[in-house]
Amino acid sequence: MTASPTATDSTTTTIDALNASVAAAHAAFEKGRAASPNSRAAWLEATAAGLENDAGALVELAQRETHLGTPRLQGELKRTVFQLRLFAEEIRQGEHFDATIDHADAGWGMGPRPDLRRYNVPLGVVGIFGASNFPFAFSVMGGDSASALAAGCAVVHKAHDGHRELAARTAGIVIAALEGAGAPSGLFTLVTGRPAAEALVDHPLVKAIGFTGSTAGGRALFDRAAARPEPIPFFGELGGINAVFVTPGAWTARRDEILAGYAASFTMGMGQFCTKPGLLFVPAGQREEIRGLLSEALSGFAPSELLSERLHHGYQESVEQLRGTAGVDVLVEGDFARMPAPTLLHTTASAVRGDPSILRQEMFGPASVVVEYGDESELAALAGLLEGQLTTTLQAEPDDDVAELAARLADLSGRVLWNGWPTGVTVSYAQHHGGPYPATTSATTSVGTSAIRRFLRPVAYQSFPEAWLPEPLRETNPWNVPQRLDGQWHRRGPAVGTPGIEGPR
């Protein structure tokens, strides 16, 4: 097992070096900001190709530093590469500009209106913090970096201490690919260590932070970003509990299948996902059957090491704390060996009503809690005891009346699933990987094409001559982007790649 490097080891970035990285990133941002969507998309695609070309070595290095399995890491790298290409395609379409044009109108209802045109511009240099548990997809060139580059920002990436060698190798590939594709030098840089991390959040030229990590660490950096002389947005994804609610109807119809799916989901990747189902609400009265079925489902489980010793200790502490809480007992005994066996805890609706903190303890590893409830009518109120979540899940039958419960789940989470499991977060247009605090520190997503919007801000031009307008706002629309003209959206067929797809459906 690789011990986490300390903040003062030889590879730690000095404050001088951090300042130089930010200055270089700012210069690169200024040079690269006017690039066309096609150019910028090509930069992302070159990066994707660079990672793909070195996939074998990257996965091997990741496996060594994180103990995650090879197929899992191969899948994660595939996702990372796909994401870069999807974002490239998205910015070619130009949706992210949100180009909006109001022509001058002497008859406008509140009085004459000047010509006014608004679009989105990149924020500038952004700081991105890599996560421990996704060494590719939420790390060096993960979703935060990819969306920031797609938006037109420059990125200074703070490597996670858990995979520094991989981070360095990945960054080398990214930097070479960007420069090879003609991106300005300095557009992406890597820094390491806590002093540089704090200085990055504080730096006046840094205009936003992307972060995936713990609630405590994320909140400390959020507070730091908010306390700056110029506060900046802190897009933090801080994890969650991902409660699953099983209706009596679903329990009757699919109990064994649900328990098997649950066991597979909460142990996937050794439970080290921010979407791991940490709570399963089921009807009371079948404790022994549940124990038997889950024990059986877990019997074939092949354990591996957790991401790091530090996380292993944190996992052990959180499980021990929760199992020592009044009203909580052990359903399936696990252990905290080097390769820990899964632990299942058990509690009741009345216990969590008395102590809702039982529902709020994240255990970052292969552990989860089964909560028995008495009556379906309790479920909405039980959901009301939860804090903000990345996901919640309904296991229900078509004729269940879930109106109230579904509304409650949408109130407290960013994604609500029906008869699925929250692990597995596709990268697509509709994805939302976010949720009310403490799931995240903003109303944004860190997965999917919408993630690009985080790193943009609007600017309006009033009565500007065509020659000095940015391309997306010109009447000639040289980049062929969608434009909202006097309140109505217009999109050209060819721009979206599929002629004739536009128009009334």
Added chain:
Amino acid sequence: MTASPTATDSTTTTIDALNASVAAAHAAFEKGRAASPNSRAAWLEATAAGLENDAGALVELAQRETHLGTPRLQGELKRTVFQLRLFAEEIRQGEHFDATIDHADAGWGMGPRPDLRRYNVPLGVVGIFGASNFPFAFSVMGGDSASALAAGCAVVHKAHDGHRELAARTAGIVIAALEGAGAPSGLFTLVTGRPAAEALVDHPLVKAIGFTGSTAGGRALFDRAAARPEPIPFFGELGGINAVFVTPGAWTARRDEILAGYAASFTMGMGQFCTKPGLLFVPAGQREEIRGLLSEALSGFAPSELLSERLHHGYQESVEQLRGTAGVDVLVEGDFARMPAPTLLHTTASAVRGDPSILRQEMFGPASVVVEYGDESELAALAGLLEGQLTTTLQAEPDDDVAELAARLADLSGRVLWNGWPTGVTVSYAQHHGGPYPATTSATTSVGTSAIRRFLRPVAYQSFPEAWLPEPLRETNPWNVPQRLDGQWHRRGPAVGTPGIEGPR
């Protein structure tokens, strides 16, 4: 002149009453959240009609409490009513839902994709702080309240102390109109006084704050919102300086016209606009001509009282402080009488390079600063000394090369004008009334249809059956809203009111 009521006078809302207002607002939010866009639009329209019906009395009351002129107040009320109707039309179109549907796709590039559908839901109860200088358009039912209601939120409005009687009368009209149109009781309430204001920002059921006011007051509330156990977004518009840059070409071609426009703009509404031009950069060497032309332009000025005694004192202090700064002298002497005459200060590029704080002193009243520069090539660097701005303005000729300066102005402001004056902010689709800190505390706008987006957050539904999906996400699209289907936007002709407008242009 009406003295500002203190925080402990008889009309101040108690904490118990504030808590009751928030609880009622939350209950109303829950009842009203499922309303169709048509229903919600009707609520806004009823409010507009209510204000219009009482226009005479409202304007009279506003005039008495704020000393703003009757035509100005009539125009402001017209704007307020227009805004409600525009927002009603906007939510009928359904753009704000951002409905995005990814159908299940076994061939998706990173692996099979489930059915995933995302749209925007309202945040819940929001707190809105009224501004002193726009008793209608940025107060009780101004842009913040209107956009929050349009989004589907409930509003607890903190009345500005400067126009409490008007606030109470306006709130009465709004509440009656909403209830008359079928909106749930409690959807809008009014509170007064500082203790209630602070408790409003702290209340766990309050999910966002809208604010227009001073930098100091706004920052204190921003810090408070960020320090909550659950931090909430603080959409603060804190004003600015609104620098105007005159190129040598424009100066040669239109000097007299520019100075006349400047004099009219900085004294409009007694200079009590957050878009007042507070700086005019002009070529050096014509100090006496400028003094003469501006004195002449201001000679016909008809002064009136400022909004309140408190603001009058603040205005006097800020002008005296700036005129006492080294390198600053008086170009046109004003005064601080009950109805003050305009003051024009004067400085040079070299003085502001030595002390950039000269460029950062907001004077909320009829005062502004003329800055002489030596050479056109200095302008971009001078712009770089400014803090974040709501607006910046270029006065230039068609053959001037403004590329670098225009880029710099877009960096530091939310709206850039060409040969216009920043006072006057139309309400439209493309408007952006915002800008980098300290102009605002977020990347959002408080004017225009985009303001609605501030009060929404996304929720994604995975693999949900049609029957339990929210209307905007259903295949049948019963509200006929725009939907992005598998990456391509689809809008039905009838939904936008103008059949056939969609499609390639």
